Amino acid sequence: MRYLPLADSDRQEMLRAVGASSIDDLFVDVPEAAHLSTKIEGLADHASELSVERQLTAMARRNMVAGEVPFFLGAGAYRHHIPxxxxxxxxxxxxxxxxxxxxxxxxxxxxxxxxxxxxxxxxxxxxxxxxxxxxxxxxxxxxxxxxxxxxxxxxxxxxxxxxxxxxxxxxxxxxxxxxxxxxxxxxxxxxxxxxxxxxxxxxxxxxxxxxxxxxxxxxxxxxxxxxxxxxxxxxxxxxxxxxxxxxxxxxxxxxxxxxxxxxxxxxxxxxxxxxxxxxxxxxxxxxxxxxxxxxxxxxxxxxxxxxxxxxxxxxxxxxxxxxxxxxxxxxxxxxxxxxxxxxxTLLGEKGLRQLANLNHAKAVQAAERLAKVAGVELVNDSFFNEFTLRLSKPARPVVRAMAEQGVLGGVSLGRLFPGAEALQNGLVVAVTETVTDEDIEALAKALQETLA
Structure with missing residues (x-):
């Protein structure tokens, strides 16, 4: 944990140097909706260093680790195997x-x-x-x-x-x-x-x-x-x-x-x-x-x-x-x-083409399997390793429900486009070489149970 050895007097001196009356003046361009209006759950105003370390560690453990569950998130950031x-x-x-x-x-x-x-x-x-x-x-x-x-x-x-x-x-x-x-x-x-x-x-x-x-x-x-x-x-x-x-x-x-x-x-x-x-x-x-x-x-x-x-x-x-x-x-x-x-360099041209082919083949396998699930429709007629599904229900709660089952099942278009009603049932699914046959079956099963 980083140690910040600043006292209030140090902060006031820095604010005077930049011509600001308070720290809040430094954030005037941040929209009000993005401001944190409540305290962070689980953190006290004052605590010992050891207590804070334990609290933050416990909060971090609430994250689901990408490599430990079926993972189908993409939309601009992708999980690939790195040697x-x-x-x-x-x-x-x-x-x-x-x-x-x-x-x-x-x-x-x-x-x-x-x-x-x-x-x-x-x-x-x-x-x-x-x-x-x-x-x-x-x-x-x-x-x-x-x-x-x-x-x-x-x-x-x-x-x-x-x-x-x-x-x-x-x-x-x-x-x-x-x-x-x-x-x-x-x-x-x-x-x-x-x-x-x-x-x-x-x-x-x-x-x-x-x-x-x-x-x-x-x-x-x-x-x-x-x-x-x-x-x-x-x-x-x-x-x-x-x-x-x-x-x-x-x-x-x-x-x-x-x-x-x-x-x-x-x-x-x-x-x-x-x-x-x-x-x-x-x-x-x-x-x-x-x-x-x-x-x-x-x-x-x-x-x-x-x-x-x-x-x-x-x-x-x-x-x-x-x-x-x-x-x-x-x-x-x-x-x-x-x-x-x-x-x-490790991949080379041949390796990159092989990796791409493996990604596409896995994505085709997943798309064909998921399209058979009741309440799921494949939107794309062409794709590489990422495609969109139209669900019979809004995708955001479906994604949350699947996460509770231990499956990170994709990115909902409702999250990417929160104000677009016509996109709320869209789910973007990314399939890379890290996805197994068992992962695809787990996603299909989670979708089937959530949409039932």
Missing amino acids: ASVDHLIQRGEFLTSYTPYQPEIAQGTLQALFEFQTQVARLYGCDVANASMYDGSTACWEAIVMARRITRRGKAVLSAGLHPHYVSVADTMAKFTGDVLDKALPELTAETDADRLLAAIDEETSCVVVQYPDILGRITDLTPIADKAHEKGALLIAVVTEPVALGAIRSPGEMGADIVVGEGQSIGVGLNFGGPYVGLFACKEKFVRQMPGRLCGETVDAEGKRGFVLTLSTREQHIRREKATSNICTNSGLCALAFSVHM
């Missing part, structure tokens, strides 16, 4: 202690690891160039939108209804400060995506179209017509990939004309970790590289002709004049990027 060698390698001293290389050319090992990471991401996404990573998928998505604004000098972004609502929420928050207009909609519980809506919405004021691939309901669509229409109108296509393992089985967004491809890299090398730290992936066409946020490592030769690595582009505000910065992103997710790169 033990990944953790061993990233904890080597030369990696674990490395941080932002302020004299970058001295840290040749760090630069080479990031260079290899960039190469892997660019190949995975089908793009010319990738940066050295971002914070996570949602912030990478926003950075892509504002990058498109700089390139096109337009301020209207058309967002697919299938874009993860958390990504939309981040964009909403940031657009308040840039003035960007976000054309968005709620998804419909159907097998078809909103591709027709996107095509109709693209006009001469559009900076970019943002499409998730596969989308929040697990649906897969051909991005080529959207890319063609966007380019016809002078706009860019941004593809968002929350499950990178899918690209071992389906065409990369870059192949279909995407100008910028971003997403979450957590599936490869990084555990679930209660939501973080994760690693944002960001790639684009070479002609847009100078507008790309973050940093870019490059390969060169030194004065003796030996292979070396340099920080080629770093358009963040720490390295150049603030008014010329493309972003205030101040670091990359270095250790998570390394874990991604180590895991990807």
Whole structure:
């Protein structure tokens, strides 16, 4: 447990230094609905250190461990098997202690690891160039939108209804400060995506179209017509990939004309970790590289002709004049990027394709079994390892009831879209290589009992 050696006098001095009258002044931008209005259950106002440790340990034990129960949660964060060698390698001293290389050319090992990471991401996404990573998928998505604004000098972004609502929420928050207009909609519980809506919405004021691939309901669509229409109108296509393992089985967004491809890299090398730290992936066409946020490592030769690595582009505000910065992103997710790169290296192209095929096969098996349960209808006609079910009852209480039976049976659309009545019966189910035949049967049984 972290020890914070601050007295009230210390806190008051810090508040005076920043011009705040109270700690509450620091949270004025947080919506009132997000404020904690009651005390945390089970915690006293004052207690001994030993007592607090015991209380917090007891509270932590109420969590259900992902690896100990049938687990079908996804919607942007996925449970995959990570080889033990990944953790061993990233904890080597030369990696674990490395941080932002302020004299970058001295840290040749760090630069080479990031260079290899960039190469892997660019190949995975089908793009010319990738940066050295971002914070996570949602912030990478926003950075892509504002990058498109700089390139096109337009301020209207058309967002697919299938874009993860958390990504939309981040964009909403940031657009308040840039003035960007976000054309968005709620998804419909159907097998078809909103591709027709996107095509109709693209006009001469559009900076970019943002499409998730596969989308929040697990649906897969051909991005080529959207890319063609966007380019016809002078706009860019941004593809968002929350499950990178899918690209071992389906065409990369870059192949279909995407100008910028971003997403979450957590599936490869990084555990679930209660939501973080994760690693944002960001790639684009070479002609847009100078507008790309973050940093870019490059390969060169030194004065003796030996292979070396340099920080080629770093358009963040720490390295150049603030008014010329493309972003205030101040670091990359270095250790998570390394874990991604180590895991990807262990897999190789052949291994990634095998892993993708295994995921898809398991998902097909689960979808066919669950569709036989009374009160369950499969929405998708195409998917990778994630699909949506329409239940005969609202999904949120069904999910809770299954959890009480020891089955984490998916993510309810009612949780992701709390105000959308038409989506309340939707359940998103993710099936990875970690799911067994017994897990699928346990989920089918739990659904059958809960829906009866």
